[in-house]
Amino acid sequence: MAKVFLGPAGVPIAAQGKGTEEGIRKVKELGLNAMEVEFVQGVRMNQTTASRVGEVAREMGVRLSVHAPYFINLCSDENEKVEASKKRLLDTADRAERMGADAIAIHIAFYGKRGPEKCLRFVESQLGDVVDKARSAGAYSVKFGVETMAKETAVGTLDEVIELAKQIKGVIPYIDWAHTFARQGGQINYGDIIDRLVRELGLQHINSHFESVTPRKGKFVDVHRPIEYETPPFQPLAEALVRRDVSISLICESPKLEEDALKMKEVLERVGIKI
Template identity: 25%
Template sequence: MLHIGCHLSNSKGYLHMGEEALSIGGDTFAFFTRNPRGGSAKPIDPADAKALMDLMERNGFAKIVAHAPYTLNLCSDREEAREFARNTMADDLARMEYTPGNYYNFHPGSHMKQGPEVAIEMISDALNGMLAKDMTTTVLLETMAGKGTEVGRSFEELAEIIDRVELKERMGVCLDTCHVYDAGYDIVNDLDSVVDRFDSVVGLGRLKAVHINDSKNPFCSHKDRHEKIGQGSIGLDAFSRIVNHPAFRDKPFILETPQEDMAGYAREISMLRGCVRD
């Protein structure tokens, strides 16, 4: 079964997001924990969060994927920026316990010319300071396209971060199809080899979720510009292979494609479900 949804706005609360996901044929979704550019988060209504969890159970939802703000950078060259990122993520992880057992995804950050090794140490140190044995959330590192000084452009960089985290059982990876293709992993012509590489470097047990997006740019461009499914350089045939691959079949797929309205996501969900082979 294909578990698929899209990014939804949390402006009207948790239950509304679950109902909106159902309305477009989804059985999972992603949402920003707060404004994607940072800032304070609105208070959580525990009854609203509980209502979402009940709806998810009744409708067979996969795990949902919360997304940290884009502005967080645990490996910034400025201490005040690193402190802001640590404080925000710690607050987000506390808030995630209102919807226990789900995923919290974040971009590893940009090393700002300090070098990836310095950044990897900063990121893992920060995670060691905020992960706890009694938390129920799994924190996901997102695969990145490699633009500028981004960390996470290779499976090896993600593995290095996880290797330095003490509570490894609380760590996973969210694979973004646009990002890995732009980073130089050929999921169009050699998907099996990419999966094997991920397994040998990171381990398929760490793969928890997939951001499913086409790319506006060609292979290995390091650009990170998402396109609608089937309208970019990855193409629908490749996505059909991805949603049917045994490494991905049971994972929540999250669309982050550029759409004018929710009807666009509904069309893509229907199209990708139509690609699934029993």
């Protein structure tokens, strides 16, 4: 049976305005055991604070991950944008390492003029360079998680994130279940995906996001909504986890953050998984 780390993407709504450390304490108080630190608008946390956040997380027994800034495109036609993206990733990796986070979620690139195949090869070389520089700078253990993406213009199919993980040591897929559901035309088989990650990459821990996405003009788009909409449904994922000996982080990216994380906890407990 899976070991599950469950919590919100960012400071719980009930603790917003009080900072990351209080957010971690609130996560523990709620009976959850994970939190993703959000750098989506930029890396605005200094190194000292990151170290202190890590101390609080260890004290509370809360597993941390980090979301890198949205302003990243390792396949831009403009070299300065690629270099700025790499700098943001290096800053994210530094803070993530200091706080003891296990992985970074990254919206890695858009295909642009290169198209999918050439873009993927270009991203591979640029991300490989980032990982090398991060390791040289002391970010030895944090993993670079390439997120599965809903948008068809973005690098982030399941095949692509697995391919990058195979090619670059230190890179893993960061599975956004709803994005994958959208990218696959409103279909998902959780068990098949988990089994593939374990079989092809030997993953012992899977980093992931969960939320619902929004239908629009015959397909699903990357507009997050509460899990009650079941696009995709959570129960089948819980049932798939019961039957597998794997560790997983489930970070709730629903607008209802901790409220929906607690609903997910109820479902997990109903199928026999204790948080």
